[in-house]
Amino acid sequence: MKLLALETSCDETALAVFEFHSEKEFTILSEQLNSQIDIHQEYGGVFPAVAKREHTKNLYPLLIAALEESSLLTKRKETTDMPQELLDIVSKLLERDPDNLELLVRFYEQYEMPHIDVLAVTYGPGLEMALWTGFNFARALSLLLNAELVPTNHMEGHMYASLISQDESGVFTILDPGFPNLNLLISGGHTELVIADSEHAYKKIGQTLDDAVGEAYDKSARLIGIPYPGGPQISKFADEYRTAHSTVEIELPRPMLHTKNYDFSFSGLKTAVLTLVDKQREITDTFRRELSFELEESIAEVLIKKTKNAIHEYGPTSLIIGGGVSANNHLREKFTELCKQEGVQLFLSPKKYTGDNAVMIGIAGYRRFINKKYPNDTERVTGRLSLED
Ligand code: KG4
Numbered sequence: 397m398k399l400l401a402l403e404t405s406c407d408e409t410a411l412a413v414f415e416f417h418s419e420k421e422f423t424i425l426s427e428q429l430n431s432q433i434d435i436h437q438e439y440g441g442v443f444p445a446v447a448k449r450e451h452t453k454n455l456y457p458l459l460i461a462a463l464e465e466s467s468l469l470t471k472r473k474e475t476t477d478m479p480q481e482l483l484d485i486v487s488k489l490l491e492r493d494p495d496n497l498e499l500l501v502r503f504y505e506q507y508e509m510p511h512i513d514v515l516a517v518t519y520g521p522g523l524e525m526a527l528w529t530g531f532n533f534a535r536a537l538s539l540l541l542n543a544e545l546v547p548t549n550h551m552e553g554h555m556y557a558s559l560i561s562q563d564e565s566g567v568f569t570i571l572d573p574g575f576p577n578l579n580l581l582i583s584g585g586h587t588e589l590v591i592a593d594s595e596h597a598y599k600k601i602g603q604t605l606d607d608a609v610g611e612a613y614d615k616s617a618r619l620i621g622i623p624y625p626g627g628p629q630i631s632k633f634a635d636e637y638r639t640a641h642s643t644v645e646i647e648l649p650r651p652m653l654h655t656k657n658y659d660f661s662f663s664g665l666k667t668a669v670l671t672l673v674d675k676q677r678e679i680t681d682t683f684r685r686e687l688s689f690e691l692e693e694s695i696a697e698v699l700i701k702k703t704k705n706a707i708h709e710y711g712p713t714s715l716i717i718g719g720g721v722s723a724n725n726h727l728r729e730k731f732t733e734l735c736k737q738e739g740v741q742l743f744l745s746p747k748k749y750t751g752d753n754a755v756m757i758g759i760a761g762y763r764r765f766i767n768k769k770y771p772n773d774t775e776r777v778t779g780r781l782s783l784e785d
C-alpha cells in the first residue's frame with residue numbers, strides 16, 4: 397500500500413512517500429523537505445503570507461522529486477488531455493493558485509498517474525494561509541491519483557513520530573505505547589498534556605495559557621540577539637554552561653510550578669528575560685550562556701513537575717513526548733530520569749523527526765486510515781484544530 401504525505405502547516409514544505417507492508421510496518425521511499433527558516437529569519441518569526449508564497453512555490457517541485465525518488469514517475473507514451481469533468485473540479489480547487497493548477501494539468505498530460513492509495517495531508521493546527529496551500533493542492537492531487545484523502549492533525553503527527561523504531565534493513569515499526577498513555581506536546585505553537593485512553597481518543601488535561609515552550613525559547617533568544625528559531629542555539633549555549641558550571645547567578649521564575657492543575661504559562665519568562673537584558677550594559681556570550689542555562693532549567697523544572705503530577709494522578713503506562721522542542725538534550729535527559737524513577741516507558745522521536753516533517757503526517761494519517769477514523773468530508777483547514785476534535 398502506497399501513501400503520499402504532505403505537510404505545510406508552518407515554515408516547512410514537506411512531502412514523503414511510504415510503502416506500508418502491514419498495519420504497523422513501513423518503508424520510506426522518499427522524504428522531501430524545504431525549510432523556509434532563512435527567509436523568515438529576516439522577519440524574526442514566521443510571516444504567514446511569505447509562508448504561503450513559499451509553500452506554493454515548493455509543492456510541485458517537491459512532488460516531482462518525491463515521485464522520482466520513489467520510482468513512481470513514468471512518462472506517458474502519448475500526452476493525454478485531462479477529462480473535462482476532472483479539469484472543472486481541479487480548477488475550482490486551485491482557483492487561487494493558478495500556477496500549481498497549470499503544473500498539475502501538465503503533470504496529468506505528461507505522466508502516467510502513479511499508483512498511490514492514500515494521500516495524508518495536514519489540515520490543522522497551524523497557520524491557516526499555509527495550511528490552505530497544501531490542503532487544496534492535496535485535494536486536487538488526490539483526484540488526479542484517485543487516492544483516498546486523509547486530513548491529518550499535525551500534533552497527532554508529532555506523537556506518532558515518537559512511536560517508531562527502524563531496523564538495520566531500514567524497515568520502520570510503529571510501536572505500541574499501551575493505554576492509557578500520557579502525551580507531552582512541546583512545539584512552537586503548543587504546550588499540552590494529553591491523556592490517550594485508546595488510539596486517537598484524546599483528553600487534554602492541561603495546556604499553556606499564553607506562550608508555548610518553543611515561543612519562550614524563540615522570544616527569549618531574540619531578546620539576546622539570537623535569530624529565529626532560537627531554540628537550538630539557546631539549548632547549545634545552555635549545554636556549554638552546564639558542562640562548565642554548577643551554580644548560577646541569574647534567576648528566572650518557574651511560572652505556575654505550584655498550581656494544582658496541568659496548565660502552563662511561559663510568557664512571564666520572556667518578560668523576566670527582558671528585565672535582565674535591560675540591566676545589562678553589554679550582551680556578551682558569557683551572559684547569553686548563563687541566561688540560556690537558567691531559562692532551560694526553569695522550563696525543564698516546570699515541565700517535569702507537571703508531567704510527574706499527571707503520572708501520579710493518571711497512572712499511564714507510558715509517556716510520549718512530541719514536537720520540535722523535544723529535540724532538546726536537557727529535556728530528553730531529564731525525562732529519561734523521570735520515567736526511570738516512575739517506572740513508566742518513555743517514547744521520544746528520533747532527532748531527525750522531532751521538527752516538522754511529512755513522515756510524521758504519513759504515519760498518523762495511515763493509522764487513521766487503517767482505523768477508519770478520519771473526516772472524509774472535510775473541505776476546510778482548521779488553524780486551531782484540537783486533538784479532541
Ligand atoms: O514542532 P516544530 O518544529 O514546529 C511547530 O509545530 O511549532 O517546533 C518548533 C520549535 C521552535 O520554537 C524551535 O525553537 C524549537 O521547536 N526547538 C527547540 C530545539 N529545537 C527546536 N527548542 C529547544 N531546544 C531545541 N534543541
Ligand code: ZN
Nearest residue numbers: 583720751752
Ligand atoms: Zn510542529
